[in-house]
Amino acid sequence: MADSPEAIKKATRLYLFIGLILFGGTLLTVAVAMVPWMDVGHHGFDVWDMVLGLCIATVKASLVALIFMHLNHEKRLIYWLFGFGLIGAFFMVALIALAKWDPIRYNGFKTGVPGSEKIVPFK
Amino acid sequence: MEIPYIVTPRKDTGLFNSKIAIWLFLASEVMLFGGFFSAYIFLRLGADFPWPERTLPVLPGLINTFVLIASSVTVVFAWASLKMRQWGKFQIYMAFTVLCSMVFMVLKGIEYNVKFHHQAVRLKDYAVVEGHLGYELKDGVHLEHGHEPKEEDFELDHNGKKIEENVINYETSQIAFNTVRFHKPWVEEIIARAAEKNAKVTLASKLELATAPGKTVVFEEGTPLDVKLLESVKEAHLAARKHNSKERIKNLELQWDKAKEANPDKDDRELAPNVAIDTTALKPMPEQPAIPFKVDPATVFRFKPRDVKEDAGTLRDGTALTGKLVESPMVFHYVDAIDFRHTAMKAEEKGVDPEVAIENSWLLKENAELREAWEWHKGEVAKLEKKLIDGYGMDKKTGKPNRVPTETERYRIGWKDFVAKANGVGRGEEKIDLKEEFTGPNYDGRKEKHTFPHLSIPREQIQFASKFAPAWNTYYAIYFTMTGLHGLHVIGGALVLAYYLFCGKKMYLSNPEWLANRVEVGGLFWHFVDLVWIFLFPILYLM
Numbered sequence: 215m216a217d218s219p220e221a222i223k224k225a226t227r228l229y230l231f232i233g234l235i236l237f238g239g240t241l242l243t244v245a246v247a248m249v250p251w252m253d254v255g256h257h258g259f260d261v262w263d264m265v266l267g268l269c270i271a272t273v274k275a276s277l278v279a280l281i282f283m284h285l286n287h288e289k290r291l292i293y294w295l296f297g298f299g300l301i302g303a304f305f306m307v308a309l310i311a312l313a314k315w316d317p318i319r320y321n322g323f324k325t326g327v328p329g330s331e332k333i334v335p336f337k
Numbered sequence: 338m339e340i341p342y343i344v345t346p347r348k349d350t351g352l353f354n355s356k357i358a359i360w361l362f363l364a365s366e367v368m369l370f371g372g373f374f375s376a377y378i379f380l381r382l383g384a385d386f387p388w389p390e391r392t393l394p395v396l397p398g399l400i401n402t403f404v405l406i407a408s409s410v411t412v413v414f415a416w417a418s419l420k421m422r423q424w425g426k427f428q429i430y431m432a433f434t435v436l437c438s439m440v441f442m443v444l445k446g447i448e449y450n451v452k453f454h455h456q457a458v459r460l461k462d463y464a465v466v467e468g469h470l471g472y473e474l475k476d477g478v479h480l481e482h483g484h485e486p487k488e489e490d491f492e493l494d495h496n497g498k499k500i501e502e503n504v505i506n507y508e509t510s511q512i513a514f515n516t517v518r519f520h521k522p523w524v525e526e527i528i529a530r531a532a533e534k535n536a537k538v539t540l541a542s543k544l545e546l547a548t549a550p551g552k553t554v555v556f557e558e559g560t561p562l563d564v565k566l567l568e569s570v571k572e573a574h575l576a577a578r579k580h581n582s583k584e585r586i587k588n589l590e591l592q593w594d595k596a597k598e599a600n601p602d603k604d605d606r607e608l609a610p611n612v613a614i615d616t617t618a619l620k621p622m623p624e625q626p627a628i629p630f631k632v633d634p635a636t637v638f639r640f641k642p643r644d645v646k647e648d649a650g651t652l653r654d655g656t657a658l659t660g661k662l663v664e665s666p667m668v669f670h671y672v673d674a675i676d677f678r679h680t681a682m683k684a685e686e687k688g689v690d691p692e693v694a695i696e697n698s699w700l701l702k703e704n705a706e707l708r709e710a711w712e713w714h715k716g717e718v719a720k721l722e723k724k725l726i727d728g729y730g731m732d733k734k735t736g737k738p739n740r741v742p743t744e745t746e747r748y749r750i751g752w753k754d755f756v757a758k759a760n761g762v763g764r765g766e767e768k769i770d771l772k773e774e775f776t777g778p779n780y781d782g783r784k785e786k787h788t789f790p791h792l793s794i795p796r797e798q799i800q801f802a803s804k805f806a807p808a809w810n811t812y813y814a815i816y817f818t819m820t821g822l823h824g825l826h827v828i829g830g831a832l833v834l835a836y837y838l839f840c841g842k843k844m845y846l847s848n849p850e851w852l853a854n855r856v857e858v859g860g861l862f863w864h865f866v867d868l869v870w871i872f873l874f875p876i877l878y879l880m
Contacts, residue, residue, distance in 0.1 A: 219421045226417050233410035240402045240874075244395060247879040250728075257725060258743030259390045259880060267875040274871045282413050282864045289351045292360050299364025303371025310379045 232281045239274045243267055344851045359858045363865050370869055373819050377876065380811040387678035387744060389812050391879060396774045397444050398878040402870060404444075408437035409867040412834065412860045419853040424845055431838040431856075434863070438831035444775075445824055451776050452805035452813070456503075458667060458794065459801045463679040464698045466792065467805075469780065471670030472499040477506070477637075479668045482791050495522075495529035502668035503802070505645045508660045510635040511541065513627040514567055515655030516574045523652060524564050527638055531562075536636040538562040541629035546573035547622045550580065562630055570628050577622035584621065588614050627657070637663055642802065665796050671780045671789035673752035675700060675707060681748050695748070699798050706790040710758060714750050717757075717764040718742055752778045752789070759788040816877055823873060826866045833859045 246252045246266055247259070255262030280286045285296065341347075342354045350357060381388055415430035457467045471480035473492040479502055480486065492500050512527070531538045544556040554573055560566060589612070596612045640652065650658040680698055681691035695701065701708050721742050729739040756778065757767035773779050780789060807814040837856050844852045 222417045222420045226414060229410055229413050229417070233406060236406045236409075236871075237403060240399065240406065243875050243879065244399055247391065247875075248395065257729075257740035258746070264880055267879055268872075271872050271875050275868045278409065278864050278868045278871065282409055282867075283861055291350050291352060291357065295357070295360040295364050296367075299367035302364070302368035306368055306371035307375040307378070309372070309375050310382070 228281065232277050235277060236274055239270055243270045246270075343854060344848065353854055355854060355858045356861075359861050363861065366865060370822075373815075373822065374872070374876075377815050377819065380815050384811060386810060387682050389810070390743075390745065392812075393448075393816075393878045394774055394777075395878055397448050398874050401441050401444050402874045404437045404441050405867045405870050408434045408441075409864055411437070412856075412863045416853060416856045416860050419845070419849060419856055422849055424842070427845075427856075428838065431834060435831055435835045435838060438827050438834075441827055442824060442831075445820065447775055449817075455777065455805045456669070457803055457805055457809050458799055459679065460699060460794070460798050461800050462694070462698045463683045463800070464695075464700045465674075465676040465679060466669060466672055466700065466794070467674040467676070468669040468672040468789065468792075471502045471668050473502050473504065473639075479666075479793065480670055482670075482787060495526050500639065502666075502670070503642060504639040504665060505642055505796075506637050506639055506663040506665045507645065507650060507658050508635050508637045508663050509632050509658045511659035512538070512630045512632065513657040513659075514630065515657075516567070516571050516626055516628055518654045519567055519571075519628075519656060520652070520654040521564055523640070523644070523654065523656070524562070524567060528562055528564075530638055531632065531636055534636045537633050538630050539633070540566070541631045544570065544625060544628070545623060546570065546577065546625055548573050548576045550620075550622065567628060570625055574625045577624045581619075581621045581624065584619050585614050588619060635660055642667075666793045667796070667799060667802065669790075669792040669794070671778070672707070672792045673755060673778050673780075673789050675710070675750050677748040678744050681744070691748070704790070704792060707792070710750055710755065710790065713758050714754065717754070718747055720763065721746060755788055755790075756783070759783065819873060820877065823866070823869055826862075826869070830859070830863045830866050834863065 246254065247263060250257075253263070254266055285292070340354070344353065346353050411430040411433045415427050415434060418424075418426035418430060454469070455467065456470050457465060459465050474480055474486055474490050475492055494500055514524070527538065538561065540556055540558055540560040540562075543558045545553060546556070547553050554569070556566065556570065592612050592615060596608055600608060638658075644653050645651070646653070650660065650662070652658070677691075677695045677698065680694050684691045684694035695711075701711055722738070725740040725742065726738045731737065732739055753767055753769060754764055756769065757764050760767050770779060770782075778789065783789070803809040805813055807817045834856075837852065837859060841852050841856075844855075
């Protein structure tokens with residue numbers, strides 16, 4: 215991290231530049247959602263808009279984390295802490311997988327009546 | 338006690354301690370927000386209604402994004418100024434940061450406020466109407482376009498507040514208040530309303546109660562309704578219940594002892610089913626679970642829809658009304674959107690052509706003004722379809738257009754569309770004031786042109802009604818949860834930064850490096866708040 219007054223003075227120009235990129239990124243996010251000819255995929259919102267929107271957001275968020283939060287040159291311990299946070303967040307987001315593949319979900323019994331696959335819930 | 342390593346780094350970690358602390362906190366925050374983003378994805382994937390894509394006004398959200406980014410830049414400038422020992426510059430940058438946080442919260446407040454006053458209703462055929470309700474005029478007259486009622490023409494409740502045109506009118510000849518749970522404001526409203534209508538609400542029969550054994554209190558028939566009266570009855574009723582329950586327990590213990598004495602060899606479990614309270618020996622005090630009143634002459638009382646079970650004539654506090662439900666429409670003074678996306682979705686599920694379902698909806702069948710708007714809308718959709726074909730052509734293999742209008746464009750008439758129609762221009766060519774981009778349509782400014790239709794919806798057509806609050810649907814629930822939590826972070830961060838700004842001078846003079854470290858830590862939190870918003874803005878406003 216820039217620590218000497220000279221280095222910090224130099225870094226402020228970078229901060230301003232990153233700020234401008236973030237402004238530009240925000241305008242781009244809105245433009246790809248609102249301006250018809252910039253619309254990717256189908257007309258209106260679709261999965262490609264989502265991918266593009268989230269990519270721009272990720273780039274912006276990374277710039278904030280790397281430059282403003284000094285993660286581009288930090289001590290190892292901070293990387294460990296932040297890394298664990300991200301892994302935790304990943305598992306938090308992955309919780310939705312439980313709704314899809316619930317290991318303890320009970321599906322009931324098949325009735326065994328010939329020709330019937332009807333599922334009778336357990337009571 | 339001196340706190341170690343808050344100015345100079347610890348040798349083993351190479352960091353000052355507060356920095357480790359804030360990163361530990363931020364790691365937990367990343368997980369917290371991760372959980373909420375997960376909830377958002379879960380709700381969106383599992384939604385059983387058309388997810389309201391791109392439904393929020395973008396401009397306030399966009400400005401708020403700019404505001405937060407700007408404040409992120411200035412907070413890092415403030416830290417750099419401290420490092421270079423420039424107190425004056427630090428103050429300017431920090432003041433700007435705190436100002437940004439206030440602008441952010443004010444804009445958020447405006448957004449929330451607009452939503453809390455915006456009514457939505459889902460009809461039985463899943464058509465959605467959005468807009469603003471009017472206020473009741475005296476004697477059940479509803480506010481219509483073109484009327485200019487004076488202040489004294491409006492109906493007021495017992496607090497002197499105007500009543501929205503969304504009340505359940507119940508013509509009541511008898512009321513049985515629930516003694517324990519009666520809700521005081523409703524009793525006050527009933528008293529005020531009866532006085533206004535010159536009706537008498539009096540005790541239907543003489544009540545003889547007791548507050549203690551032998552201590553009788555009498556409430557004479559014909560005593561006028563009063564909160565104090567209800568409270569006295571409640572007191573006696575609760576005293577009686579307490580006394581009677583004690584008596585019953587005492588009696589049961591006595592019976593048990595007797596039974597044990599008579600059958601010393603029997604097991605407790607064998608004995609238990611045959612031991613009962615001897616009710617003839619009890620001297621209970623009279624209980625009064627409901628307090629009957631008669632209303633003479635029968636009077637129409639008004640209740641909020643959520644406070645009354647309409648069919649049974651029972652209020653949410655257990656008070657029972659005798660009489661009949663009077664016509665109680667929900668009256669939109671201004672309809673600013675109608676939305677058939679849900680109707681179309683339900684129709685497709687049933688294998689019905691959505692267009693047929695929409696044509697047969699109550700909204701279009703019974704309301705000429707909305708029918709006219711729909712016809713206009715169909716014309717606009719056709720224009721858009723043509724425009725998309727002209728612009729993007731047809732798919733040669735399938736013979737279908739490459740681009741087609743979205744569900745929203747097909748099935749929703751929004752407030753800007755109503756404005757376009759009233760202005761006699763095509764969709765998207767309407768003139769909108771800057772203020773309207775924040776607060777929604779300016780009804781009064783456009784009233785003369787009848788831009789927004791008036792609509793009276795009979796109660797039986799309504800499936801669900803709510804303001805644009807978390808109750809309306811899971812989109813608004815997660816919107817308020819996530820932006821609310823984020824807003825609390827903004828307030829918290831701003832308070833800390835403001836503390837450095839206003840109370841930091843002393844520390845700056847004695848130990849400037851320490852203050853710089855503190856500002857760096859506060860700044861890290863502030864950047865995180867910005868970082869969360871960078872994701873919240875696109876997913877809530879643009880997707």
